[in-house]
Amino acid sequence: MDTGSMCTVERRGRVHLITITGAGEHRLGLPLISALRSGVAAARASPGAGALVLAAEGKYFSNGFDQAWARTVPLHLQMSMSEGFRGLLADLLALPMPTVAAVTGHASAAGCALALAHDSVVMRGSRGFLYMSEVDAGIKIVDYFGEVLRQKVPDAATRRDMVLAGSKMTAAEAVRRGVVDAAADGGVDDVVAAAVAAAEGLAARGWDGEVVAEIRKAMWPAVWGKVKDYGAEAAAAARPRL
Template sequence: MCTLEKRGNIFVLTLIGEDEHRLNPKLIKQILSALRQVRAESTRGTALVTKSEGKFFSNGFDLAWAAAAGNESASRMVDLFQQLVAELISFPLPTIAAVIGHAAAAGFILALSHDYVLMRRDRGVIYMSELDIGLTFADYFMALMRSKINSPIARRKVALAAAKVKADEAVKMGMIDSAHDSAEETVEAAVRLAEQLIGRNWDGEVYADIRKSSFPELCEVLGLIDKAKASSKL
């Protein structure tokens, strides 16, 4: 489950509850619905902060649901999550993930789909578990990691060593933006960053277009092929 609230010009999306926030079609659709509400209600100079409750930011896809639903339904879940990643990459406002618990597999991909990732240092890891459980990556997972994690050594550690990376190391490896001492400090830092960004009063569609232009390979894989450019105002 997730909730959406607006604090001034900051939208706050929260994955609620003490569970692992496993990404099944129900939760993915709820997040998509919340993002589309933000898109509809956003004005110039707004931002989104995504956070969670409990020990987990998200522990990835709901594998128990997928096993019960069958391969075809599981494949549709992966495709539906691609829509969520595409929504964030094309979102017309700055986005910040406040990762205050474990972010594994698709849960890390969800965080990485935001513009900024802030993480709690005293609890929680980044972990791409696919190698350990015998699954391959969806093509858009790898495209996102290539686009957002510049160091091939860092990508190797995450993808080919299935390393569980804590916040301070993730900062050093260039995978996240900052590490903070508690859940409260992580969320507070995310809100402060959001306030700084909305103070610039950027045009959201221009922001989204520049973001998409920054990640051409990812946008091609996601089907975001709109190459429209904002008109010059010289």
């Protein structure tokens, strides 16, 4: 499956792999957000899919929101980018299967939040960092980003360093501080293979996917509370019945 040439979607055994394509920064503008949401929806609808992995080609996992575009458009379009991303996080939290982020390169701002919104994170050991760049860029942090960080970064000093000091965290440090689960040696393909293997192991447990989703929401209620009205479930519930 090709989601508008920005992402590819493929099956590897029981794992649904979404890959952001190209060698660019993978800025999260409306087109990429929509493509990712389509990929997540495809995973949800795929018979026999037991886990999801999100990866990216090139140097970047994602360098955050498309701020250059946002500066050229009216405020309501800027808001639509943020709300679309809020919906993407809701889709991931409500997805009835385990999720793994393969952080194949730099993950900054919204890209960092996207990685941390997964159940587990495998990060490339030799290249790339996690970076909440808002303090350096002079941009206020979005409320639901704050909740993701509070729930997914276990140590208060680490959260402070990430958000108020703009620290760039390597894979080794992220593993040591409990922010990501594993660092994988090698290139992009090796990181993806490690993430797929981890996801396959989770899929093999044969868990009830709906139970997984409900446990996830209960584990991170503050995040779910801020995103739930924007996800695919909410959209489906609001759709008129014929």
